[in-house]
Amino acid sequence: MNLFEYKDLIDGKPMHIATVNKDNNPNLSVASDVKVIEENKLVISVNEMVNTQKNIQYNHNVVLTVFNEKYEGLRMFGKAEF
Numbered sequence: 001m002n003l004f005e006y007k008d009l010i011d012g013k014p015m016h017i018a019t020v021n022k023d024n025n026p027n028l029s030v031a032s033d034v035k036v037i038e039e040n041k042l043v044i045s046v047n048e049m050v051n052t053q054k055n056i057q058y059n060h061n062v063v064l065t066v067f068n069e070k071y072e073g074l075r076m077f078g079k080a081e082f
Helices: 003-010 050-058
Strands: 015-020 026-031 034-038 041-044 061-067 073-079
Touching: 003 034, 003 041, 003 061, 003 073, 015 050, 026 050
Parallel strands: none
Antiparallel strands: 015 026, 015 061, 034 041, 061 073
C-alpha cells in the first residue's frame, strides 16, 4: 500500500491506534497529529498516550483506522516504533 495515495485522508486527521499490553489487554487511542512521510511510513504524535507508548515498546504490532466525514476509511496493519 502506498500511503501517499491516502495522504488527504490521513494527514492531520484523527486516527485510531489499537495496541495490546503485556497481559494481552487491548488499548485504543486517538491520535490527532498524523502525517505521511514515506510511501509506507507515518509519523504519529503520542504526547498524551502513555499506555500506547508502553504497549508499542512491548509489542510493535498495531492496527490503525482513519475515516472521512462520509465514514469512508482505511484500516492498516503494521509495526510501530517508538
